[in-house]
Each structure stands twice: as C-alpha cells, then as structure tokens.
Amino acid sequence: MNDHVSDPSLSRRSLLASGTGLVGGAVLWASGLTPSAHAAVTEPGVWNSGRSANGWPVLGGTMRARSVPTHTIEGSDASVALLSGDAAVVLLHAARRFHYEVEELDPDDVVGHTTSRKVAASYESNYLSGTALAIQPDQFPVGAGDGLFPAQVATVREILNDCEGVLRWGGDERMPKQGHFQIEVGPGDGRLRKVADKLRRWNEAPCRGAGTD
Template sequence: MTPTRRSVLLSVGAVGAATALGGVLTGPAAAADGTWDSPRSANGWAMDPDAVGSFRVEGSPATVRLHRAAAPVLLHVARRWHYEVIPLRGSRHVLGHRTDRAVGAAYESNYLSGSAIALLGAGDGLWPHQEAVVRDILADCGGVVRWGTDLSPADACHFQIDVGPDAKALRRLTEIFHARSVRHDGPRPGAVEDPATPERRAGARRLAKAQARN
C-alpha cells in the first residue's frame, strides 16, 4: 500500500454529518512489539469472527471478508473504486478482515474487526481526478468512512469505518445504500453525479476540513 498526494475535493451532502460525528474513535495502543492486544480495534469495533462474512464487490471478480455490519458501507466504497478509480481485477486487489495482530499503526487494527478495507492498485499514487472521485465517495458516506490518506502514516489504499458499530449515522447510511440497491439507482457507470460540480467541490472542502480536525 502506498501513500498518495492529499486532496481537498469532497462532495456535498455529508458535511453536516461529518461535523456531528466527530473523528475516529480512539483505541488502546499496540504493545511494544507491534502486536495489537485489545479485544477491540482502534475504531471501537469488537473482534468477533462470527460476525465476519465473505462478500463480492459488485461488478468485479473480487470477494472480501468484512464485518457484516460494516460491509454495506465498505462495499459501496469498493464498488465505486472499481467503477470510477481503479478496476479490481480479483480478490488479491482487495484486503479485508485478517487475524494477524501485528500492526504498524493503530488504524491497521481495524482489519482485525473487519471494519476496514484495502483497495490495491494505486501504485505510486492517484491522479488528481481519481483523488476527486475518492473524496466524492467519502462524501457519499456522510463522514462515516475515513481515507488512509488522512491518517498517519498515510495509506492511499486504506478505508475504515470511522464510527462505532452502534452509531446512528452508520445505521442510516446502511439503510440508504440498501434502498439504493433495491431500486437499482446507486452509483453505476454513467449514473454518478459529477464530483467536479461547484456544489460538490464546496462540500468536499468542508468535509475534508472537518475530518482533518479530528
């Protein structure tokens, strides 16, 4: 996973939610040897193998293991990444739940609970128009998801649920994405709002600043 240039392009519609949600939930630090020894990941999610399932990323040949409560949102991120940023050629390009507790940064513990996903293929970084799409995806998620580019150390492939498992914002977003899938009107090729419109760019800047403060 490689870091990429930071961007302030994010879309409208999620700014109020992001401000209300606040930042990522803090968890205990890893042990001195880099082993995560807490029963919860840094974002407050319990590590429960029974809560993890395997899911296909729509439109791609990739499957990924995620916490069932986190899956609707993280799969939305993965689907838009596949369609609009970099195609996911197979399961090797998507990483989700893992059991190895060795972490290089606290946020990597979120993979242990299945509440984070890594979307590979960014190489040496993203082009500006790709970064703009990613910011638009974050805005689509109403501040519930944080991008690894905004964490330290930066990781352009990393996306994590940025609220606890019982957060109302997570439940609302899950309901919205479920309704979209039933109506078949979610973001698809040719059916996505232009992230470069002035309204969405203005929302992008506000949400990026809100998340940067936390």
C-alpha cells in the same frame, strides 16, 4: 474526532529513500490516534486490545473468524471478508465505486478481515474487527500518499461524501494508506444505519448505485 492531516512531505519516494522502519511508537504517533489507541499497541507493532481503533470488537479466534463472511464486490471478480450488516454495506459501496471509477479490481486486490495482530499503523487494527478493507495493499502501503492521480482522489472524495462521515479514507491519515477505507463510527452509532439504509435504497433504484452516471 482526532485531527488527522495528511503530510504532503511523506511521498512513497521519500519514504523509501529514508529507509525508516515504520513500526511501534513512531508510526502510532504519525497515525494521529489518541493515547489509548497508542497503549493498545506493543513493540514491534502488535495490536493487543480486544477492540480495534475505531471501537469495534476484534473478531479473533478460529470460530469467530469463521463467522466473518466473504462478500463479492459487485461488478468485479474481487471479494473481501467483512463484518456483515451496515458496516459491510458502506465498505462495499466504497469498493464498488473504486472499481468502477478509480481502478478496476482483480480477484486478489482487496483484503478485509484478518486475525493477524501485526500493524504498521493503529488504523490497520480495524481489519481485525472486519470494519475496514485495503485495496491493493502492495501498491498502497502505509506511508505512500502519492499513488493516485488528482482525478482519482476527487472520486474518493465523492465516495466519502456519499457516506456522510461514517467512512474514513486512509489517504487522510498522517501516515497515509490510499487503499484503506474504514468505518469511522463505533458500534450502535445511528449515523451508520442511516447511511447504510440510504446506500441500500440507492442500490435498489435505477441509476443511483455505484457504476452509474
């Protein structure tokens, strides 16, 4: 997998002060993705591939978009449109733990599947396939890596550990987005099913699911 490293010099304050327009090639380079991912984006930041950056098919067009269901995030009044199945199980686990242990979610705080192909960084293309979500995107925009306290970041690390490498956090991107979570493996990868089945068992077992001590 690509070598994604958060750049600690890119704080929200320094980003806003620079006045830089983060679109196109500069953002794509900063996202740390491969040349093939770069080639999928055209100026001014439009994703033109039939697959999102993580390899999943884009769910575009009116009929296909309607097939993306909305899932309620357990314990909250928030909901999010995601590809059903194992991907949704993993992403909803992250959203639930974020709600319970990082910051409570309001009804409109989470964005998932979209048909808009405009991206500020290549990893945002994963919303097109319903395999990523953005928590409080206005509070955590692309390029702002200083929105969470250290204890909150530690909780996010625990969430990632739960998911055994199949979930990636936007805070680890070169151009960070701390509310972003995505499926990191492609369709058919057996690791995704393994982790999703584990999380399903946790949800059914007392004192194992999100929101329990």
